[in-house]
Amino acid sequence: MAKYVRAAIGETWVLCLICRNATFRKREVKLNSTGMELFDLAWANESATGLICLACGHVHLFAGRAIRLFRERG
Structure with a gap:
């Protein structure tokens, strides 16, 4: 079962920049650099x-x- 979240930075809720939705799935993403890959x-x-x-x-x-x-029910 996927874990859905809402997010905030300070007092501002994060909304999707494309569709303005407020519910997301969280995932850790590596910020790979060429030097480290090399x-x-x-x-x-x-x-x-x-x-x-x-x-x-x-x-x-x-x-x-x-x-x-913030964990969202769903």
């Missing part, structure tokens, strides 16, 4: 929080820890 160190690359819109599938990426996630 030396077979891709595992050490920084990661971001990926939010996949449940309505249209657009992927939003957030680096850093400012984003807060």
Whole structure:
């Protein structure tokens, strides 16, 4: 069963930039760099929080820890 989330940064709720939906599926995304791939160190690359819109599938990426996630029932 997939875990659905809503997200906020500060007091602002995150909405999909394409369709304005507010419910997402969360996924960790590696931010690979060419240098790290070249030396077979891709595992050490920084990661971001990926939010996949449940309505249209657009992927939003957030680096850093400012984003807060809230579990959505469903």
